Amino acid sequence: MAKNDKRIIKNIRIDVDKCNGCRACEVICAAHHAQPRFSSTNPARARVRVIREPLSDIYVPVFAGEYTAAECAGRDKYIIDGKEYEECAFCRASCPSRDIFKEPDSDLPLKCDMCESDPTLEEPLCVTWCLADALVYEEREEDAAPEARPEEVDEGLEALAKRHGWDKVMDAVNRMGSKD
Ligand code: SF4
Ligand code: SF4
Numbered sequence: 001m002a003k004n005d006k007r008i009i010k011n012i013r014i015d016v017d018k019c020n021g022c023r024a025c026e027v028i029c030a031a032h033h034a035q036p037r038f039s040s041t042n043p044a045r046a047r048v049r050v051i052r053e054p055l056s057d058i059y060v061p062v063f064a065g066e067y068t069a070a071e072c073a074g075r076d077k078y079i080i081d082g083k084e085y086e087e088c089a090f091c092r093a094s095c096p097s098r099d100i101f102k103e104p105d106s107d108l109p110l111k112c113d114m115c116e117s118d119p120t121l122e123e124p125l126c127v128t129w130c131l132a133d134a135l136v137y138e139e140r141e142e143d144a145a146p147e148a149r150p151e152e153v154d155e156g157l158e159a160l161a162k163r164h165g166w167d168k169v170m171d172a173v174n175r176m177g178s179k180d
Contacts, residue, residue, distance in 0.1 A: 005143070005144040006141050006142065006143060006144060007141070007142065007143075007144040007145075008139050008140070008141055009139065009140050009141070009142055010114045010124075010137070010138075010139055011137070011138045011139070011140065012063065012124060012126070012127060012135050012136070012137055012138075013135070013136040013137075013138055014060075014061055014134060014135060015133070015134050015135075015136070016058070016059070016060050016061075016134070018132045018133055018134035019050070019059040019060070019061055019130075019132060019134040020059065020132050020134075021050055021052050021054065021059035022131075022132070023043065023050050024126075024129045024130060024131070025046075025048050025050065025061060025126035025129060025130055025135065026043040026046040026048055026049060026050060026126075027041045027043065027046075027129075028125045028126060028128075028129040029045075029046040029047050029048050029112075029115075029125065029126050030042050030043050030044070030045040030046040032115060032117075032125050033045050033046075033047065033110075042104065044102075044104040045103065045104060045110070046110075047063060047064040047101070047110050047111060047112040047113070048061050048062065048063050048064065048112065048126055049061070049062055049064075049100055049101070050062075051085070051089050051090060053083050053085070055083075056080075056081055056082075056083045058080055058081060058083060060080075060089075060090060061126075061134065061135065062089075062090050062091075062092060063092060063112045064092060064094060064101040064109075064110045064111050064112045065092030065093055065094075065111065065112070066092070066093055066094075066111065067093070067094045067095075067109035067111065067159075067160065068093045068094070068095045068096075069096070069159045069160075069162075069163065070095075070096065071095055071096055071097040072095075075087040075088055076088070076090070076091070078090060094109030094110060094111065096163075106164070106168050106171070107164060107168075108160070108164055108168060108169070109160070123137040124137055157169060
């Protein structure tokens with residue numbers, strides 16, 4: 001890799017004060033990732049989930065992050081405006097201890113992919129559909145990190161296969177590679 005390789009960092013800035021809990025972001029994300037695209041709106045397929053506390057008027061969009069093979073031993077509890085949230089409420093991981101961020105048919109982990117598609121979208125769909133302007137898309141350039149070594153990729157796949165079986169993993173990889 002050349003020393004001064006650059007990469008684009010894609011970022012969604014979340015303004016929790018503007019979120020009204022409409023869940024349009026969940027609906028469009030689920031539709032975009034349905035097979036075939038836009039054939040269903042099951043929010044269980046969304047890579048963003050709005051953690052809600054309607055009585056306190058608090059809504060926090062949380063985007064699906066990395067898969068983790070094991071539950072963590074230490075957990076976080078948040079108190080916002082006097083309301084205490086459940087353990088792990090704002091965690092981004094797809095993790096064995098809860099159902100969130102798992103593909104409902106296969107149980108495979110879900111992760112926000114910034115709406116990767118061909119042709120490339122101008123901005124992620126959840127941003128476009130958020131009429132409250134709670135989500136704002138930003139890009140910045142920074143030095144590229146070294147690429148993952150092939151053995152690191154293999155280790156990640158093996159962890160998934162151990163839990164879900166190779167058939168399901170390969171099926172998901174194939175579906176991710178398809179363009180519709
Ligand atoms: S679309 Fe915007 S306002 Fe509606 S729940 Fe999602 S982030 Fe909140
Ligand atoms: S950026 Fe795209 S994939 Fe990620 S949560 Fe938003 S709609 Fe879903």
